[in-house]
Every structure is written in C-alpha cells, then in structure tokens.
Amino acid sequence: MSPRMATLRRACTDFDVMRALRAGLLLLLCLWLTVAVLFPLATLAVKSLTTPDGTFAGLDNFIRYFKTPALAVSFGNSLFVSAATTLAAVSLGFAYAYALTRTAIPAKGFFLTVAMMPIFAPTLLNGIVLVYLFGKKGLVTTGFFGLLPFTLDIGLYGAVGIILAEVLFVFPQAVLILTMALSMTDARLYEAAHSLGASPGRVFFTVTLPGVRYGLVSACFVGFILSFTDFGAPKVVGGFFNVLATDIYKQVIGQQNFVMGATVSMILLFPTVLAFLADRVSRRRQSSMIGARSVPLVPRPDPVRDRPFFLFCLLVALAVISFFLVAVFASLIKVWPYDLSLTLAHYDFSGMGGGGYRAFFNSLKMSAISAMAGTIATFSAAYLIEKSPGMRPIRQAASFLCIVPLALPGLVIGLSYIFFFNAPAFDLFGLHIPNPANALYATMGILVLSNVVHFFTVGYLTAATALGQLDREFESVSESMGVPFYRTFLRVTAPVCLPAILEIGLYFFVNSMATVSAVIFLYSADIPLAAVAVANMDDAGDIAPACAMSVLIVGANVAVRILYGLATKRLRRRTQTWAGKE
Template sequence: MSSIGQTTRPPLQRSPLRRSLDADRLLTLACVGLPLIGLILFFAYPMVIVFLRSITVGDSYGIGNYTEVLGSAGFWRATRHSLTMGGATTVLSVFLGFIIAQGLYRCAFRGKWLVRGIIVLPLLAPSLVQALGLIFLLGRNGVISRALGVEIEIYGFWGLLIANTLYALPQAVMIIGAALVLLDARTYEAAEVMGASPWRQFRDLTLPAARFGILNAAFVCFTITITDFGNAAVIGGDYSVLATEIYSQVVGQRNFNMGAVVGIMLLLPTVISYSIERQAMKRQQAGQSTGQVAYQPSFAPLRDITMAAVSLVICAGIVAVIGIVVYASFVTLWPYNMSLSLKHYNITLAGGYSSLWMTIVVSLAAAVGGTVAVFLLGLGLRRLPQAIAQPIQILAAMPAAVPGMVLGLAYILTFNSTATPLYLLYGTAALIAIVNFYHYHTQGFLTVMTGFRQLPPALEEAAGSLGAGLGRTARDIVAPFIAPMLVSVFFFLFMRSMVTLSAVVFLTTPKLSVAAVTIMRLDDAGLTSQAAAFSTCVMAVVCVAVLSMKVTIALMGRRSKGAV
C-alpha cells in the first residue's frame, strides 16, 4: 500500500538526534540585538547626553542652567508663544479636520478622491513650503495683498497659525477619519428605526465614537506644532517659539548647555502629549469589532452640498499655498516681471543641487536600513519571552515623543565630541541617514508590528515543523506576508527623510547639506524664488516616490490576488 514515499524517491536524510547548538537562537539574538544596539547608541545614549549637558555648569553638575533659563524673559515668552500657537493650531486643525473627515466618511458627494489627494499635499513638502507659499500669497509682495491693495502683516502669529494648520490638517483628517470608519452602519440603521433624527444620530452616535479620534488628533496636532521648526523659522518673524529658541541658543549663541535646557523643557509637553495619545489609541483599538458593515451615506442635498463646498474651500486654500510656490519658482522677477523663465532653477548658493542628490542618497539609505532594522526587530521580538520583549517595544516606541530639534541637538552634543569613537560619524551623510531613521523610528516600527500581529503564529510553526530555520522562515513566509507593510515603511522613511528639517538642521556642515536646510538658507539669503525652485524639485522627487509606492502596492495586490 505504501508506494508513496518509499519507491519514488530516496529516503530522507535524517538529521542525527543530538543536542545541537541552536543556530536559530543565535539568529534571534542577532535580530533583536543589532537594532537594539542601534536604539541604545543612536537614541537612548544621545538623549542621556542632552540631559546631562542641560545640568552641566562649568565642570560640575547643577541646576544653574535651569534657573538661568527659567529666569529669562525670552524663554517664558517663547514658551507662552509655543503653547498659544500649539493650542490655537490644534483647535483650528481639529475643527477643520473633523469637517473634512465627516464630509469624506459621512456624506455623499463626488470628487472625494480629489479632497483626499489634496489634503495630504502638505506632507509631501518640507514644512517651510507652507510658509513660503503664504509669503507669496499674503506677504508684502504677495498676489492677494497686491490685488486688494492692502498691507497684511503675514510674519508672526497669523502667518504661523495658517502655515501650522495646513501642516497639521492632514494628520487630523487621517486620525479622525480612521475613528469614523470604525462606526458600524448597522448602528445607524438601528437608530434610524428607533426614530432618531440625523442631528441626534450625529450627537449620540458619531461624536461619542469619534471622541478618542478627536482627542488623539488634538494631541498629535499639538505635538507637531510645538516641535515644528521650518514654518516658525520662515514666517514666525518676531514671534519666537521654543523650537526657534533652541536654534538661536545653539546656532546663534553657540550656547549648547542652554540649548539642552530648552530642549528638555520642550520635551516635557511632547512626552506628556504623546503618552496620552498612546492611551487614547489603545482605547480606540479596543472598541474595534470584526464583521463590520461599512456606512454608505445617501445623498442629502443641504448637508452634502454645504460639506462639499466647505471641503472645496479648504482644499483650494491648500492648493493655492503650495501651487503658488511652484508658480513663483518660474516667475522671472517676482512681483515686477511676471513672465515665466527657468532662471531660478540655476541655484546660485554654494553647492547648488548637490544637497538635493545628497538628500536622495541619505533618504534611500535611511529607508533601506530602517526597513531592514524594524523588520529584524519585529521578527526577533516574536520569539522572545514577553518580559524581555515588552521593555524593548516601549523603547522602540519612544522616539516619537522626542521633537526633531531635541534629537538633532542630542546628536550634535554626542557625535561632535571627541570623547568616543562615535566622533568618526560626525559630519558624514551616514549620521544624517541615522538621525532621520531614529527620528521616525516609532512610526516605522509600529507599522511593521501591525503587520506582524496579523501573521498567524501557526504559519511559522508549520514552516518550522517542515524543517525551515528562522532565516528561511523569515525569507519564505514572514517577509512575503508583511511585504505591503515593509513597502509602506520604506516609502514613509524615504519621504520623511526627503522633507525633514528639524532634526538635521544641526548636523549639516558647509560641505554636507540636505534639501530642507538649503531651502532655509536660500530663503535666509533673500533668494526666495530660488528657495521656491528648490522646494519644487524636492516635491517632484517626493511625488515620484508616492507614485512608485502606489504602483508597487497595486502590483503586489494583483500578484497575490486570490490569497486571503
């Protein structure tokens, strides 16, 4: 009977039954160990250094720097400004974000893809592009100011508020939208049958369901506003905030210890905000149920036309601010000679386009290295006991709480010191790639972990029982399964690295610069049109990356069609 197995092939080679040195355990240790060493060396250690420097007075430790900073009027003014700006931006962007999310997920009108596409535009450009756009629109020589013949003071609070709101809005829409999607259509049907009016449904169902989303969005908007440097540097004018305060302490006055103190002070609200946000996120996820029926809004003219109009106005604003930058980059001499030319694309600042190529290389390196690192970490953590994995996970999720300015400052304090061999990294492109990766480590790590959570343990166990070791299982089973997540992480890291300014602003040297810093320098030098041209180039690269990501994910989806 047993023709199967015996006659058709040679007998399998049995591995001898002996106690073997387990290569898999070593591999697991390497998977967790290497990324962990990275996290300690390039995140934890610099953060310790920045703290130590903040309490260094002369040759000993003390709280002298803190008393000095806390006693200065400049610091309190910057703090007041940061908190006011954070609060105002949060209220405005969450309010507008809720309207747009409500329009996208709870109303019926055409052209939602356009709204979705336009809303994320500010994420594809360095944050200072919004500020540049506002200057071209509302500045002294702005299109609108000249058309209306009025002088608008765009530098300062109002300009910064608009720029920051445009920058925070995409986050608010995405987070609130994700919360609205979670609410089951059947809940609304039940309310409808019970006689609840649309207003009651909104008040009793939609708002409570979106509660955590709104809270979460508020904290995210607050954090990115008080930590953003680009907008404040370009359009803030005399309105100093903590991020510009650190910059002026460090770059202006070469006062590193004071910069460290301000950095630590900036860290306080972001850490608090981030930890509350994480809790809110958990609560929201706990409320999820499976087998949902998606809500399909039906057309209600009064509601939908209003919502479509409001969304359209907001989108028009975003397009105007970003579009004017692209347009201005082609204008021969703003605002006197409005004929189009390419002359601003001839960058006259030292280095020219070299920083753009450098940024692309650095971004690719951060994306490749970062994707591999978070993949290995996720792979290894699955095989560690919870007691060990938990603290590592917490450490891996921490970088998001650290503002880019503070991380950049920590890097310059750590790597510009000849005390350790790490000094060799200072002034290299590698260090810029590294700071970009660790700046956005949390988002990449959490995305990959989401992928790993969807991977059933039985798949790996089945592979193991068939004789596959960890390396083979990772290549044949795990990597294909979470490939879509890895692609997202790769492009996320690439795009953020292309446009980030805050963390890298301290690490560039005259010989080694990155795109966002070049844009800032061009603007500082009064070459606003060249800054616009350079921004346009960066946006073009990022748009190509976005398209590549969409194509890659679509191709992967087609290939695995039919798979669950």
C-alpha cells in the first residue's frame, strides 16, 4: 500500500471514529434527558393513576378531584387569574416594548434594565411587598398612615392580589418577547405605508400589529404558562382563593396526600403543555417572517408621540423601583406599622425558621453549581445537535428532549423527582430493579439537577442561536485537517461564543437563586435554601425577616448581573469586531 493510500485510509478511520464518538455522545445526551425528564414524569403519571396503597385506580383520582367542589374550583380560579394576568401584563409589555423600539425616547437602556428587575426576585417577594402596600395595615390602605386625606382598600387577599403580583412577574418576560418581535419589523413596509398617505392609526393596525402578531401570541402563551404555574405569589396573597399550584402544595406538604398531589400536578400540566405547543408554533412562524433583505426600522424623533411614551415608561419604571424600595424599607422597619424606626434586626435570622444565613449561602452554592453544570450541559448539547453532520434521527430526538423541560412547571418537576429519586427500586413486570438514582435524593445534587432541568431549554435555545451564527466552515476545515471535533470545540467554538456562554450561566444563576417551586419539595433540613426560607418565614408570620431574606436574594442577583455586565462589555465589543459586525 502506498503512503498516500495509507494516509487516506487513516484519515477515513479517524473520521469514522469521530463520527462514532459524536453519535455516542448524542445517545448519552438522550439517555440523560430520558432519565432526568421522562422517567420522573412517567413515575408521576403512574402515581396519579394509583391508590395510596399502590393498587391501580384508573381515572378515579381525577374524577374525585373534579367532584370535590373546593378542589375543582381551583382549576377555574387558575384559568381566571392566568387570563387576567396575561391580558394586563401583555398590554403593558406591548406599550413598553413599543416605546423602546418605535420611539426616540431617551434612556432606553435604563428603562429596559428597570423592566428586568422583577426577574431577580422570588415571586414570594411580590406578594410580601403587596401586603406592605395594600394589606390591612399597608401604606396605601392607611393613606400613608393618615398623611393623605384618603385611603384605598383594594381587597388584596384573593384574585386581586394574585393578579397584581403575577403581572409584575410576567411583565419582564412580555417586554423581552415583544421587544424582539417589534425590532424585527421591516422598515420598508412603513416607508410604503407613508408614501401611500396612510394615517398613523391605520399604519399601526395594518402594518405594526400584523407584523408582530406571532410575537403577541407567543407573549400571551408565555404569560399564561408563567402565571398558571406560579406558586409563590398565590401562597402569600391568595387567602382563601385557591389555585392549582397552591393545591399541590397543600396536598403534599399540608396533608401528605401524595397521590392527590400527583393528580393535581397532571391537571396542572395539561393546559401548560397545550399553551407550550401553541407558543412553539407561533415562534416558528414569527421566525419564518424574517427576510434576508429586511431593513431595520430606525424611529425618527416625534415629540407628539415620544412625550406620552416617555411619561408612560417613566411611570412604570418609578413603580417598579418604588416596589423594590418598599421591600428594602420594610426589611429595615422595627415593628410595622407601629414603630417605624430603622433597624437591622430582621437581618439577624438566628432563631428564625428556614436556616438563616446558612440557607442563603446554600442557595449561592447551589446557584453557582447549577450555573456551571447547566451551562456546560446546554452548550454541549446544542453543539452536538447543531454541529454534528448527519445522524438526523438521533439529533431530532435529542432536540425534542431538550425542548420538553420548557413545558414542565417547577412544582411538577419537584414532585416527580420525589417519586422517582426517593424510590429505592422499581417493580416492573415482576422484576425488582434497583434504582441507582436514589443516591441523589436529599442531596445538593438533586437540587442542582432540578434547576438544570427546570431551566434547561432556555439555555439550550440560547446556545443553539449563538452556534447557528457561526460559519460551518470551522468544523469542515477542522475535519479536513484531521483535528478532533472536541479540540475545535474547546479552542475555537467555545471562545468565540463566550458571551453567550456567560449569558447562559447568568440565567441559570439568577433563576436558581429566585426559584421556589422547583426545590420546595426537594430541600432537606440539612440543606436549607433562601427562597424556601422566605416561604417558611412567611408561613410562621415572620414577614419582615422574609422580606429581608428576599432583599438578600435580589441583592445577590443584581451583584452577579453587574459583574456579568462588566466582564462581557469589552469581550462583546472585541468579539463583534472580530466577527465583522461593527
């Protein structure tokens, strides 16, 4: 055999080895997601179809649920609250996003930053601050302790309080989605409309709204999912107005009725999955409307239009800032509302339930590990799926499994993990199969895993978007030179995508610090968590310490966000210059 043929044969062998290695890694990804997502869901579904003693019950649990008036009403309450929240939050979010993208108002960066602030806080804080504002002894309810000539009692506890808290929770998500949708509209459509003499109102209804209709639909479905599945706000200000999320908590924690908890979880999951599927369809159609020749719209100054929108954004920003200032103020008041002197006593959590500063530092540790593990998992998964040649069936299966977690509420993930990871073994078809995953139960590992799964899809989509912008020639040239794909990944792909990688890490950290629903069933007394401590202190009536702990969570997230901004500002500029975008 000639040296040339030997070299060619060796190159083909190396290519086959790399292809087999990619296929093996994709199969491992599918296996991991199956164990971490599908198996726990299957265990939850089986639990909902059995009796407490383990015998098969069919649909009896679901029938019993809907025949119990107090429980069945919760389903209608959840639908009502979610619909009202979605209508209010998306309307506000659209007006805010329109001001940021279609007007020439100043301080757009400031307004966008303020709009994102609620993302940094657990939704429990939304309810707690509303109590300080509109509760029986709230600032607004008492007319700022008699300083104003009027008082206002909105009847906070119940649907009103839940909707107000959820609007604050959903508003940032709506702004993000609608800002993206509005920024993608082709400026040529507006030029054509103006040349035809169309009025501003006609342009809005014939060009603007049709151009963002899929973005609006997506924002509505995302808002519905978030408010339908949220647990924190209804727990604090729900009163006797029950929703599905609080029903799950009461059934599992209050009554130790795990079977009914599983049943309610499946009921909670059904509308969420339908909304998720509709959202995916709308996002795909929105993306298909973006043409290669589209011209970005640059708004021209118009005082008649800009001044009202600037005033609107200013009022919303002041409301959000005031909301968080009330949280800080309430955490420093000695005895609300009788002694308004300032004190740091509420930041001394000794003697309080929930774990105090140990819980806070546990959350920092958990969030940091979740950020690292989640970033590695999502970016590696996106790379294998987006950059692997061929193997279409395996890649499609892996992509589907990466998308599934987005449809799962945190409470459903947490409860399904109890059933799956707490079982020492499974009896299947007469076989007694040990469960090796049981070793993770009641450890930091299961908390990290629940966070990684809970927020996996957004990180994966972010990574896939960043990787999609890279030229495929990187991999082609590397393969032609016999460079292993993992070396290309470490030396070229990861450094170029470093801004996106850091953004994914920030997303995992912030959400892991603030989440309650995904971990409230999984934490143990040995591993208390800050967000769960807020819930426990609220249950015990220690509202001010709960507010103080929430302020610490927000402070930690803001600090990490600032560090992220400082670390990536110069990096982004250098990367964009290198890529020829500037």
